[in-house]
Amino acid sequence: MRFSEQIRRSFFVYALIPTLLLCVGCYIFLYSMSYIAQTKRNEQNTQVLASQLESELNFYEIKAEKLADLLSKEISHLDEKKWYEDIYTFMRQRELQCNFYIFDTDYKILMSNTTLIPEYSTQTYNWGIFKKMRLEPDTAWTMPNRTYLGHDKFTILSIGKAITQGEEIVGFIVFDIKEDSLKNMVGKNSQYNIMITDRHKNIILTTNESFKNENGKVRNDLADETGYLKLIDNDVYISRSTLFQENLYVYTISFIGFLDDLLRMGFLFLLIMIIVLLGALSFAAKKVANDKTKVIDKIVKGIEEVQRGNLETYLDIKTQDEFEFIATAYNQMLEDIKALIELNKEKACHSIQSEIKQLESQFNPHFIFNTLEMLRYTMKLDQETAYKIILNLSSILRYSINGGLSEVTIEEDLGYTRSYLEIQQFRFHERFAYSIDVYDQAEIYKVPKLTIQPLIENAIKYGFNNQKKLTIKISIRAVEEQLVIVVYDDGKGMSAGKVASINEILHTKGNQHIGLYNVHRRIQLMYGEQYGLSIISQLDEGTVIKITLPLLNS
The missing domain is CATH 3.30.450.20 (PAS domain)
Known part of the structure; x- marks a missing residue:
């Protein structure tokens, strides 16, 4: 046959x-x-x-x-x-x-x-x-x-x-x-x-x-x-x-009785379509069998050349069907293989930069979901507040997706941070308060992008812990040859064992799903092992997170 x-x-x-x-x-x-x-x-x-x-x-x-x-x-x-x-x-x-x-x-x-x-x-x-x-x-x-x-x-x-x-x-x-x-x-x-x-x-x-x-x-x-x-x-x-x-x-x-009538009509239509399909399949099967065997040899020969290591054997098939698609995919595969070879060489030279960008992109989607949910109700109750929330959220998203910046001034990062804090204040109302103090004209110094916000997010996530109110205080000052950022919250605090566990994560390979580690790791990749985060906390007394950075003028 x-x-x-x-x-x-x-x-x-x-x-x-x-x-x-x-x-x-x-x-x-x-x-x-x-x-x-x-x-x-x-x-x-x-x-x-x-x-x-x-x-x-x-x-x-x-x-x-x-x-x-x-x-x-x-x-x-x-x-x-x-x-x-x-x-x-x-x-x-x-x-x-x-x-x-x-x-x-x-x-x-x-x-x-x-x-x-x-x-x-x-x-x-x-x-x-x-x-x-x-x-x-x-x-x-x-x-x-x-x-x-x-x-x-x-x-x-x-x-x-x-x-x-x-x-x-x-x-x-x-x-x-x-x-x-x-x-x-x-x-x-x-x-x-x-x-x-x-x-x-x-x-x-x-x-x-x-x-x-x-x-x-x-x-x-x-x-x-x-x-x-x-x-x-x-x-x-x-x-x-x-x-x-x-x-x-x-x-x-x-x-829902009308659904049964619609589905009975659908079943009748399906039977008619199956009969038509049988005739079409019989005709199409004969035509496809005659046409497609001509190009199979070309495809087999091309694959054999690739097996021998020849990456310059391209297929020229213009049948306007699946075989042309296969030929196009085969040609693209050759291009991709050659591109991947070059890409692997380039990746070896940029591993640290890639890790930094990855850590910068760790943005918590729950914040956006919570903000949009709050916005959905606020638009019905208070359009002026909803307008402010939209402006703040727009500012946050614009800042966070600006992939061209790895370092920003304290002033720029605080602008984003204030937008984030204002949204949290709209969310929690009188249950949430904050203050920001910048000393020694420290707003001119550079910091890694998205440095302060993850600390605030961490304080809100763990600080409330069934408390009625949470206060966050942010202090920034230049001390000798270092820039020191302190984030304090009067929340539940942590036991000595919990603090020791987090510090161990920060000073080992850590866990990239922990926001504090992401900030700490990014600082060390950019400036060295002598910089980063330290945590002081006592149960029922609150938590202090201190960031140490080099003094870098804008």
Whole structure:
């Protein structure tokens, strides 16, 4: 049998079987991925909506606690204009809108943004939100509380906090979340059916009334169910997320019956494609077998020449198919082999410079991820702060990717360091403070790029250690013929054994995944073994990291 015929038969058989398997596998994959994608989007929607809702309600709880603390001193002589402006400004910034009330201990309204008197404040007995606030006056409470506003409008959630003077309750502040506002938040995900309930399965809000039973609760065939199930003669997928210590539940319900119809149509289309493919493969196998055997000899001859050590044997094949690609790859391989021979010679002359550049590139991606995550929320809450964060992050990235600089002045490195510190201050707020002191006009001297920032990053990473606040102090001065940089933090500190372990890493081969080692190693590669880092730390007393460098004028 001719070789071309063997190729034709082999091509047909071995192309057909994998093709059939691939088609079937792709169909099964698409079938599975369709369901997985639908369920994943469903679950992501639930998580996002739950997160947004909990975030908004948390804002109201925090505001209620702050107002209760401030109002405790002024409730007997309220400055209505002052407090109304403060509360109104706060509510304008919130996605969930509400009515707010300040009550005295007899549930009489002292101040409000509406003339409506909520019916729950006119009852002759303590119940609901008022009962919770009286029983635990030090806690801000969030609970379902459906109140009629007129014109088919309701409030559906109340957030309240007792106002106390010492041990005595002197009033209450309550925010009533409006149903329309919550519907607008849910409406952003209108392609899904959304339901919000309390822990007793009472429906607070739903986009589909068929999920309710006659008592206004969740249907029995839906309660406590998640995943795939049959509901109202439809295939659905249900995901659920809890918030506020499982006091509220957010459901997302997707109807997925349409996927079965789409996949049946896809299967029919697949069968037609397989039949067409069989005919095409038969024709292509014969043509390929006849054409490709002509160039095989050329390729074999070229490979034999390379085996003999001849790196100047190039292939000239212009068939515009895989064999031309093989020939091109073969020719490129020869070029690469010759280039690698020269490159290996050059690498031997630049090993130290390569190590320095490698150590300079050890930039922690978690900082960028954390900053972008912080920026995502800050852009919603405080655009001016978000703008400052973006400027600082831009400055940091521009500085860190400038590969043309190995040495910079103290002034330049501190510019980058201040941007990094400001981002950390935006992140931790009042929990984080820092100071920078430069003496003896030391800002003119040169240091290795990215010298100070890894020390600050290390202090933040290990210094907090469940502390409420961390302070970092940076001191730079010229001492005799040396530049001394000291970074102090008042964090948890380290035991003597831990300090000894880190010093051992610094003075041996070390670990390039430790930021302190990267700084220490780079300094020694650039200036010599007499320079580098030293660490002094005591448990519960903080940590001092000292960098010693030569005095190099800019």
